[in-house]
Amino acid sequence: MMAQYLPIPGDAPEAVRALATQLRDAKEAAGLSVAQLARKAHFSTATISLAASGKKVPTWAVTWAYVEACEDDKGQGHWEALWAAADAAEKGQTDGETVAADPSPTSESKRSRTPRKSVNELVDEAVNRLRLDGASPELDRTRSRLELCISAEQFCDLLRGARGSRSSGEIKERARSQGFTIRKFDVVTMTSENYNTVPDIDTLHAFLMGCEVEPGILQLWVNTATRLRLMQAWHAEPHDEMGLGRRVKRRLGPSLGGLRFDAFLTLVCTLILTSAQVYYLIR
Known part of the structure; x- marks a missing residue:
């Protein structure tokens, strides 16, 4: 199972390495492949694989879905503390980086190639914010997915x-x-x-x-x-037969469409005269 992951980057902060390592251990203990874990957690295989890569700290929603899918028994408090430390370490490293005032075209093109977040990721980020506000994360996550x-x-x-x-x-x-x-x-x-x-x-x-x-x-x-x-x-396609008017329109539509006005008027008059003759004959 561990062979599906590349080594954790050597320059990753210690807290990030700890989170990635324990996520990998949980997956191995559960005996799940990345694909199986992604299916249980309701995230893409790319998201699940990245979560334990050590390259980037996943959102709390992804982390907890990952842990729940592994049926880990360490408890939510353990993982919340681990994730919070990793998140703080990553943000601290990012805040310490120097950002150029005038980015080069190369940097601009790199940002333009940044992949968009999936709907599931956006939903779970919103759910995570609701969880921090005291709402039920499971209820809101399920509501969002069912509504979508x-x-x-x-x-x-x-x-x-x-x-x-x-x-x-x-x-x-x-x-x-x-x-x-x-x-x-x-x-x-x-x-x-x-x-x-x-x-x-x-x-x-x-x-x-x-x-x-x-x-x-x-x-x-x-x-x-x-x-x-x-x-x-x-x-669904209707199972009942078409009404008389629709059948007539379907049958005669192409023919009537090709008639000129004078020919159409002649046809109408002929039909009226024929109907009158039939009426008088019946009487």
Whole structure:
């Protein structure tokens, strides 16, 4: 597992090195690859790899998601202190650097090539600020991701994250203990890699209860599932046949479009006269 990381830069501050080293140790103890860890933490592999590289101190949101995905037992206080020391060391080093008053074109071009932050990174930075203000980070992170979810594929990816390492049997039993019924088959199906359908609300509710989702977050899941199901119904092709008017327009539209006005008027008059003759014959 450690072989997936390059050596920590030798000029990294001691506190930054300590954070990177312990993050690597946590990943190795969990027995996860970078890809597996990224999937559990809901961040890209690049973000997770950079978090423990020692080149840059990750945000607290990334750090804590990394630790939670590793199921480390050192406690949040330990990691908060470690991260705060690394963050302070990095900022202190940055503040001590001399910035040129007139940057050269080379420096300007380097800044222009700085990669933009992903939506997940921006969301988690905002969540981190809310956490410092006393808000619930998990609730706000989940709310943001569910509100940004716009497809069934994204929703199913969030379901896999909610399941975590729980077995289908554990989810079934926890749901049943709270009065909800879900089959192990349903749990396996809706969290498989190839599943891309929003489940019905009853099944979703039972699944989330089996995953011990907090009551404050549960309604967010249901609202998002309902929104996505409505979007799917809205964009679905109609199953009923076209009405008579639409069928006539579809059949005659190209032909009528090619007629000149005088020819069109003649056709209308012919139809009227024919209809009158048929009427008098019937009478």
